Amino acid sequence: MPVVEDIEFTVDGITLRGWLTRPDDTEGPLPVVILQSGLGGPAESMKFQAQGFAEQGLACLTYDHRCTGYSGGEPRQQFDPWQQCRDLRHIITHLTLRDDIDGDRVGLWGVSIGGANSMFVAATDTRVKAVTAVIPPVSGWSARTLQPADTLAELEALIPVDRQAQAKGEPARTIRLHGEPAPGDPVMFSDEEGLEFVENMIHNLPSFKNAITVSTLDHLFEMEVRAYAERIAQPTLMILASEDTVAPVEEAREMFARIPEPKELIEYPGQHYEILSHHFGEIVARSAKWMAETLAR
DSSP: OOEEEEEEEEETTEEEEEEEEEOTTOOSSEEEEEEEOOTTOOGGGGHHHHHHHHTTTOEEEEEOOTTSTTSOOSSTTOOOHHHHHHHHHHHHHHHHTSTTEEEEEEEEEEETHHHHHHHHHHHHOTTEEEEEEESOOOBHHHHGGGSOHHHHHHHHHHHHHHHHHHHTTOOOOEEEEESOOBTTBOEEEOOHHHHHHHHHHTTTSTTOOSOEEHHHHHHHHHOBGGGGGGGOOSOEEEEEETTOTTTTHHHHHHHHHHSOSSEEEEEESSOHHHHHHHHHHHHHHHHHHHHHHHHTO
16 A cells, blocks of 8 residues: 655645655655645545555645645635645645655646646746646636626626625635525536536545635636646646536647647546546546656656
C-alpha cells in the first residue's frame, strides 16, 4: 500500500492542509503530481486518484484550497480560481524544497475547475513539466450560460448586495452548490447527473460542505483560461466529455487546438458528470500512466 503523510503548508499566513501519497517501495527523490478537484470537491475526495498515481511510481499531493475543507482562511466556502492558482505556485515551491521530491519533475492534474487551474499554472510557471486537464471549463463568461436567464439575473443581483454587506462587516452570504432550486433559494448546479455524482462520491465526506459564497460566482465568471492556450509549452493531455454543456466541450476543443505540441486529446461519450460516474477509474488509470511516462522523459 502507498505511504500517506499528513502535510501542511503556510501560504500568506494561511495553513493549507492535505496529504502526500508515495509508493511504499520507491526511494526518492520522486517525481510528483499535484491533484486539483472540481468546484466544491475536498481533498478527501481525491484519495482514490492519489493511489492510482502512486501505483505508477509517482508521489502525489492533494490539499484543500484556502477557505475550504481542512485548510484555513476566511470566508469559509469561498472558491477563487485565480487565488487558488497563486497558492498552487507556492505549493510547488514548498515541494521543491523537500529532499524526497524531484523538483525538476512536477506534474499537474485536475478535474473540472481543477483542470482549468492546472492549465493556467502550466501556462505561467515553467517548473511544471506536464499537465492533464479533465473536462475543464475554460471560459468564465460562458459559465454564466449554465443558468436560465432569470436565475442568472437573480444570482448576479446578489453579488453587489453581498459586497456591500461584507464591507459593513457582515458574514459572506452563501448559496447551495448542488440541489434543487427553489424561489429565492438558487443553486449553482441542479442537473441530474451532477446531483447523482455528488451524492455518490463526495456528499458524505466530513470536509464537504454543500455551499459556495456568492462572491465565488464573481470569481468564477471572471476566469478565462482559454486566453493562455499558446503559453502552455508542456506536454498536455486533455480529457473531454463529448456532450459536455457544464464545461462546454466546443470551447475546450478550440483551446486544445491552440495549445502547442506535444499534446493528446481523449474524448469519452456523454455529459460532464456522466463520464466521471461511468469512466472515472479508467480516466485516472490512463492519465496516471501518461503522467508517469511523460515525467520520466
